[in-house]
Amino acid sequence: RKEVEQDPGPFNVPEGATVAFNCTYSNSASQSFFWYRQDCRKEPKLLMSVYSSGNEDGRFTAQLNRASQYISLLIRDSKLSDSATYLCVVNKPNSGYALNFGKGTSLLVTP
């Protein structure tokens, strides 16, 4: 089983739509979880951390289910500028804060 798995997409949605991405991870000892955003030919940038109680940042909501080892990201009221690849990220226990990255889910928001 891969350490972090995501549906690669692409997800094509119209502006204003709500879209959800899911991710599963294999190491139950992982303690830190993140969503990163990566634009074409650019470096990944931190979108948000994911906390056990769930957290929201504007139009973005992240959820964590430790029992199922499942992470989600919900984007409401999609904008054209949300078009990017979204990477699910989980720490590698006992490896100096190293992170495991999913391969990413591609989102295209259309007018």
Add this chain to the structure above:
Amino acid sequence: DAGITQSPRHKVTETGTPVTLRCHQTENHRYMYWYRQDPGHGLRLIHYSYGVKDTDKGEVSDGYSVSRSKTEDFLLTLESATSSQTSVYFCAISGTLNYGYTFGSGTRLTVV
């Protein structure tokens, strides 16, 4: 945003030549990482450092070595470049686990 810079940004080299990529940070972060990103594989960890002269291997370390003689610099060396090492290389820094990484802008390396 410039707490981390990578050089060079682009490089074309020949098979069999040594290549060194540089990562420089101004954040005084303890942890530094080298990843490569390839289509179909995502980001994969090559090596990481948890302090000056303290480094460890990642999942794809074969053919690569690293050095960290100063807090601010982390060098990645391809001892003898091969075509399979054509990739985009990202350096990242981290102060604590809770805040994730900050990435450099990447180095596009082509081995011909």
